[in-house]
Amino acid sequence: MSDDYCLRMERVSKTFSGVPALTNVDFRVKKGEVAALVGENGAGKSTLMKILSGVYKYGEYGGGIFINGGEAKFSSPSDAENAGVSMIYQELSPFLDMSIAENIYMGNYPTNFGGVHWAKLYDMSKKLLETLGLDYDVKMTLRRLGASQQQLVSIARALARDSAILVFDEPTSSLTNSETRNLFGIIKNLRDSGKSVVYISHKLDEIFAVADRINVLRDGENAGEFETGRCEAKDIIKSMIGRDISQMYPVNKAKKGAVVMEVKNLTVGHPYVPDKKLIDGIDFSVREGEILGLVGLVGSGRTEILNSIFGSHKGNHSHELILEGKKTEIKNPYEARNARMALITENRRFNGIVGIMGIDTNITLPYLKSVQRSFVIDKRKEAGTAAKYVEELRIKCSSVKMRLEYLSGGNQQKVVFSKWLNTSPRILLMDEPTRGVDVGSKVEIYEIMNKLAESGIAIVWASSEMPEILAVSDRILVLYGGTIKGQFSRGEADQEKILALASGVN
Ligand SMILES: Nc1ncnc2c1ncn2[C@@H]1O[C@H](COP(=O)(O)OP(=O)(O)OP(=O)(O)O)[C@@H](O)[C@H]1O
Numbered sequence: 001m002s003d004d005y006c007l008r009m010e011r012v013s014k015t016f017s018g019v020p021a022l023t024n025v026d027f028r029v030k031k032g033e034v035a036a037l038v039g040e041n042g043a044g045k046s047t048l049m050k051i052l053s054g055v056y057k058y059g060e061y062g063g064g065i066f067i068n069g070g071e072a073k074f075s076s077p078s079d080a081e082n083a084g085v086s087m088i089y090q091e092l093s094p095f096l097d098m099s100i101a102e103n104i105y106m107g108n109y110p111t112n113f114g115g116v117h118w119a120k121l122y123d124m125s126k127k128l129l130e131t132l133g134l135d136y137d138v139k140m141t142l143r144r145l146g147a148s149q150q151q152l153v154s155i156a157r158a159l160a161r162d163s164a165i166l167v168f169d170e171p172t173s174s175l176t177n178s179e180t181r182n183l184f185g186i187i188k189n190l191r192d193s194g195k196s197v198v199y200i201s202h203k204l205d206e207i208f209a210v211a212d213r214i215n216v217l218r219d220g221e222n223a224g225e226f227e228t229g230r231c232e233a234k235d236i237i238k239s240m241i242g243r244d245i246s247q248m249y250p251v252n253k254a255k256k257g258a259v260v261m262e263v264k265n266l267t268v269g270h271p272y273v274p275d276k277k278l279i280d281g282i283d284f285s286v287r288e289g290e291i292l293g294l295v296g297l298v299g300s301g302r303t304e305i306l307n308s309i310f311g312s313h314k315g316n317h318s319h320e321l322i323l324e325g326k327k328t329e330i331k332n333p334y335e336a337r338n339a340r341m342a343l344i345t346e347n348r349r350f351n352g353i354v355g356i357m358g359i360d361t362n363i364t365l366p367y368l369k370s371v372q373r374s375f376v377i378d379k380r381k382e383a384g385t386a387a388k389y390v391e392e393l394r395i396k397c398s399s400v401k402m403r404l405e406y407l408s409g410g411n412q413q414k415v416v417f418s419k420w421l422n423t424s425p426r427i428l429l430m431d432e433p434t435r436g437v438d439v440g441s442k443v444e445i446y447e448i449m450n451k452l453a454e455s456g457i458a459i460v461w462a463s464s465e466m467p468e469i470l471a472v473s474d475r476i477l478v479l480y481g482g483t484i485k486g487q488f489s490r491g492e493a494d495q496e497k498i499l500a501l502a503s504g505v506n
C-alpha cells in the first residue's frame with residue numbers, strides 16, 4: 001500500500017487478564033508530521049505506544065502495525081528500534097555510568113580491527129549532538145547530565161539509528177519552560193526533516209504548540225481526530241471525557257479561620273553554591289480553610305520550602321514553625337505526620353508507594369514501617385477505604401486489589417493523593433499534585449482541595465501551571481531570588497504581571 005502514512009496501527013486491541021485496555025484502535029502518522037495522542041488517565045496511550053515499540057510482542061495484541069505499508073511483527077523493543085521506531089524515554093537510562101557517546105551508539109558502535117573504534121565513536125557522537133545544538137563532553141558519564149539533558153541524549157540516540165518514528169510520552173514533565181521551548185524547536189526540526197513524531201501529553205497548550213494533528217482516545221477506543229488549526233481546547237476536552245467541563249477552576253468558598261501554621265525566617269542553602277541562599281529568610285502563614293499558592297519559576301525554591309517544613313529537605317535549612325500557636329520542631333517526616341501534616345509530591349517514587357502491592361494496601365499503608373507492626377490490618381476496612389477513594393477520585397482500575405504498577409501514570413498519582421488524604425491531615429502541603437493528571441481529574445482534585453478547605457484544613461501548594469495556581473489559590477506568594485516578591489489575593493493580579501515578578505523583570 002503506498003500512501004504518505006509512514007505508520008499505521010489498525011484495529012489494535014489489547015487486554016490485561018481479560019480487561020480491555022485498547023479496543024480496535026486506529027492510529028496513523030504521516031511522514032513529516034507531529035501526531036498527538038491525548039486522553040484521560042488510563043485511556044490507553046502508553047499501552048498503544050508499548051505495542052508500537054515492541055514492549056508487548058506480536059501475538060500479545062490484536063490488529064496490526066504497518067510501517068511503510070508492510071506489517072511489523074516485533075518480538076522485542078530492539079526489533080522495533082531496528083525497524084525505525086524509537087521511544088524517547090524520560091526515565092533515566094539504565095546505563096548511567098557509561099559515557100554519553102556509548103549511550104548514543106549502544107548496540108551500534110563503530111568498530112575497527114574487531115574492537116570499538118573509540119575515536120570515531122566520540123567524533124560521531126559529538127557531531128550528532130551538534131546537530132541538536134548541544135555541546136556536551138561525550139566522554140562524560142550520562143549520570144552527570146540533568147534529566148532534560150538525558151532526554152536530549154535519548155533523542156540523539158534515535159537520530160543515530162536514523163529512526164523514522166519517534167515517540168515522546170509526556171516528555172516535558174520535568175523540564176523548565178525554556179527547556180520545553182528548546183525541545184519543541186528540536187521536535188519541529190525533526191518533523192521538517194521528514195520524521196514522524198508521536199507526542200503524548202496532558203498539557204493541551206503544548207499539544208496546540210507542537211502537533212499537527214490530534215488523536216483522542218477514550219476508554220481504550222478512538223474518540224476523535226482533529227487538525228490543530230481547526231479546533232479548540234474545549235473540543236478536545238469534550239472528546240476526551242465525553243462531556244463539557246462547565247467550570248475548570250471551582251472556587252474555594254471555605255470560611256477562613258484561625259492561623260494554623262506560621263513559618264518564620266525560612267532559609268534554605270543553595271544546593272551547589274556554598275555561601276549562597278536559595279531561600280533567604282521568608283515569613284508566611286496560612287489559615288484554616290485557606291489555599292495558599294507558591295508561585296515561582298523552576299529553581300525558585302518552592303519544593304525546598306515545602307520539604308523543609310515537612311522535615312524532608314536534605315540540604316541546609318532553618319526556620320521557626322508555629323503550629324496552632326505553639327512553637328513546634330519538625331525534624332523528619334515522621335514527626336510531620338504526627339503533627340498532622342501531609343506532603344504530596346509529583347514524584348511518585350518518593351511517595352512511598354509500592355508497585356507490587358495493591359491499591360488498597362498502598363492507600364492504607366501506614367507511613368512508617370515502625371507503625372506497621374503494632375497494627376493488625378483489617379482487610380475489609382482496607383478494601384472499603386480504598387473503594388471510597390477509587391470512587392471519589394475516579395481511579396481507573398479493575399479492582400482495588402490491582403497492583404499499583406499496572407495502573408496508568410496519572411492513576412498512580414491519584415493513589416498517592418488518596419494515601420495522604422487517608423492520614424486526615426490538618427495541614428496539606430502539595431508540590432505539583434496535578435502533574436501527569438488528565439484535565440477531568442484535575443477538576444476533581446481542585447474540588448477535593450476545596451472540600452478539604454471547607455473542613456478546616458489549611459493547604460499550601462506549588463504548581464508550575466500558572467492558570468491553575470492563580471485560579472485555585474485564595475492567596476499566592478510570588479517567589480524570586482530567594483524572597484517573596486509579591487503577595488496577591490485571588491483575582492488581584494493577572495498571569496503576565498505575576499510571571500514578570502517571578503522572573504525578576506520588575
Ligand atoms: N500490565 C498491566 N496490567 C494490567 N492492566 C494494565 C497494565 N498496563 C496497563 N494497564 C491498564 O490499561 C489501561 C491503560 O493504561 P495506560 O497506561 O495505557 O494509560 P495512559 O493513557 O497512558 O494513562 P496516563 O495518562 O495516566 O499515563 C489502564 O486502565 C491500566 O490500568
Ligand SMILES: [Mg+2]
Nearest residue numbers: 045046408409
Ligand atoms: Mg501513560
